[in-house]
Every structure is written in structure tokens, then in C-alpha cells.
Amino acid sequence: MEETLRLLYLLQRVDSNLDDVEEMKGDLPEAVRTLKEEIAELDGKAAAKQQYIDEFVATRNKADNDIKDFEEKLKRYKEQQYQVRNNKEYDAITKEIEFAEESVRTLTRQFEDFENQMSVAKNELEEFNGRLSELNEVLKEKAAELSVVSKETEDEELKYNHEREKIVARLDKEILARYAKIRSGRGKAVSTIRKNSCSGCGNRVPPQHIMEIRRNDRIYLCQHCGRIIVSDELAQTATAGQ
Ligand SMILES: [Zn+2]
Incomplete structure (x- = not known):
């Protein structure tokens, strides 16, 4: 019986060592997994934000071109205004001028609005990218730690499991x-x-x-x-x- 008690004590000791090994690497795989998930999520957000910005650039550029077009037209209309032959023609050209001027005002407001929204989006994208590079840095460290621990625990686990087998073989x-x-x-x-x-x-x-x-x-x-x-x-x- 004394031998059995001794073996039980040794078995507990080796099992505690195996628990320690498990605990040692237990946190790291979880940390690496969580980091990878967080990075994937942020990557998605950053890509969506970039797409949003690209679309805004296109809309803003279109507004910019439209403003230029209307300004060209305005110049032409104003020249024509001096060459009209009757009131009817004058009224018609005046209407065109008013419409073009209103369009330029509206488009200019929209253009400024786009610019503001884009600058907000760009700031957000910058934040995402900053956070991403931080997380990638941490991931690199954790992944390196994990690979070291895995290498260490591999040897220890092998040793303890071998010890355990020897003890278990002698127990009822x-x-x-x-x-x-x-x-x-x-x-x-x-x-x-x-x-x-x-x-x-x-x-x-x-x-x-x-x-x-x-x-x-x-x-x-x-x-x-x-x-x-x-x-x-x-x-x-x-x-x-x-
Ligand atoms: Zn007790």
C-alpha cells in the first residue's frame, strides 16, 4: 500500500506539471486567435471606409466638373445677353443665366459638403489604420511567443507524459x-x-x-x-x- 500511495503522490505531481504546461500555453493561442479576429474585422471596416472615400472622390469630382460647365455656360450666356434682338430673347437668356447661377450655388454647397464628409471619413480611416498597425505589432509578438512556448511545451509534455505512463502502468x-x-x-x-x-x-x-x-x-x-x-x-x- 505504501508503494501505491507513493505512486499516487507522484502521479498527482506529474499531472500538476502537465496542468502547468497546459496553462502556460493556454492563454497564448486564445490571445492570437482573438487578435486575428480583431484585425480581420478592422481590415473589413478600413476597406469599406476606403471604398466610401473613393466613391466620394468620384462624386466630388463630378460636382467640380459640373460647376466648371455651368460657369462656362454662364460666360457664354452673358455674352449673348448683349446681343439679344428682342425682349423675348432677353427673358429666355436671363432665365438660363438664373438657372446656371442657382446650379453653381447648389453644386458649390454640395462640393463643400462632400469635402467635409470626406475629411471626416479620412480621419476615421487613419484611426483604423493606426489601430491596425498596433494590433499587427502585438500579433507579431504573441505569435512569436506562442511558437517559443509551443517548442518548449512540446518537450516538457513529452517528458511528463512519459513519466505518467510509467506511473500509471504500476497502479491498480x-x-x-x-x-x-x-x-x-x-x-x-x-x-x-x-x-x-x-x-x-x-x-x-x-x-x-x-x-x-x-x-x-x-x-x-x-x-x-x-x-x-x-x-x-x-x-x-x-x-x-x-
Ligand atoms: Zn482536504
Whole structure:
């Protein structure tokens, strides 16, 4: 039984190491994924904004050309105004002039409006692009970190899994199932006695129980958290024997 308890303690130790490895890389893949999503979303927004600006440029240029056209016409009309032969012709040309002048005013207002809206859109696009280059910088760093951690954890995982296999091979199936059940509910399945308390939950272990635990002749469960408690002495020899 002492050997079983020792193996259970070692199994918990190697499983905790595997948990640490998992935790070490756990955050980075998530961070990289989130960053990529954020960048894709911003890329889409920036492209839409750019398209909006391009369309505005076309509309603004058209307004600009229309203004020039009307101004040309106005010049011609005003020359013609001096050459009219009767009132009817004069009224007709005056109407054309009024229409052209009104059109120039309207188009000029629109042109200014387009210019204002475009400058707002350009500022927004600049903001998007600034944020994008920041995010891409962070992504580059995180991706590099992840590749380093992946390389490290690969070796560690291999080592710990190998250790685990060796321990598991020497443990009884039923005991392993008990261990797995406690671990799935509690995270850790094996605790030790620390300052007369269970290291898993911190609750006091009565002195007579500590004496029982030190005998290493049965699996003793913490009365509070249900974890398997092993004595400190056993934990120390288990580690020393490694
Ligand atoms: Zn406990």
C-alpha cells in the first residue's frame, strides 16, 4: 500500500506539471486567435471606409466638373445677353443665366459638403489604420511567443507524459479510477499534510488521523475535501527516490 500511495503522490505531481504546461500555453493561442479576429474585422471596416472615400472622390469630382460647365455656360450666356434682338430673347437668356447661377450655388454647397464628409471619413480611416498597425505589432509578438512556448511545451509534455505512463502502468485500475474521479471534481486528487492541515483544502487534520496517515497502510481521504491525503514523510521519500 505504501508503494501505491507513493505512486499516487507522484502521479498527482506529474499531472500538476502537465496542468502547468497546459496553462502556460493556454492563454497564448486564445490571445492570437482573438487578435486575428480583431484585425480581420478592422481590415473589413478600413476597406469599406476606403471604398466610401473613393466613391466620394468620384462624386466630388463630378460636382467640380459640373460647376466648371455651368460657369462656362454662364460666360457664354452673358455674352449673348448683349446681343439679344428682342425682349423675348432677353427673358429666355436671363432665365438660363438664373438657372446656371442657382446650379453653381447648389453644386458649390454640395462640393463643400462632400469635402467635409470626406475629411471626416479620412480621419476615421487613419484611426483604423493606426489601430491596425498596433494590433499587427502585438500579433507579431504573441505569435512569436506562442511558437517559443509551443517548442518548449512540446518537450516538457513529452517528458511528463512519459513519466505518467510509467506511473500509471504500476497502479491498480480501480485506484486509478478513484484518483481520476477525485481529480475531475477537485482539480487535484492528492494532498499532503501541511502544518497539521490538508494541503488541498486547508482544513485541520486531527492528530490521531495524522498518526493513521503516517502508517501508510490504507488510502485515507480528507474528511472535508475528499482528496487522498498522504504523509509528508512519504511525499519526501517519493520525491527523493526519483
Ligand atoms: Zn482536504
